[in-house]
Amino acid sequence: MAPPLRVFLQTTDPALHARLVDEAARAGWTVVADEGDADVVVRGSAAAATGPRANPGARAEAENAALVESLTPRELDVLGLLADGAGNRAIAERLGISDHTVKFHLSAIFGKLGVSTRTAAVRRAMRLGWIEA
Secondary structure, three states: OOOOOEEEEEEHHHHHHHHHHHHHHHHHHEOOOOOOHOOEEEOOOOOOOOOOOOOOHHHHHHHHHHHHHHHHHHHHHHHHHHOOOOOHHHHHHHOOOHHHHHHHHHHHHHHHHOOOOOOHHHHHHHHOOOOOO
């Protein structure tokens, strides 16, 4: 069995952070305290836009928080390995799942991120600050 994925969680909302820690534990992730020790970096904020005059940064943070909440821990695992350039078979082996399950997760990720390719998914995740180059 592959070693657990190491994840660094950076959030501005304590409740969101606690929920992500719980979900990470259920997924078998190891939450690390130092970003440099992580396989995947997840950033999120519960800040929300407050109407038409809300600043663009607040809207981006709200979009980020909504998407972090909609991706499952396993989908974030797959997304992180995808960003590392892993193919379906490598992702399956690393996570101890089937190729079919990887395809299922990729389809869900694409739908939730509103993209249709692996590259677009990684770009969107990078723009949202979930993963780094």
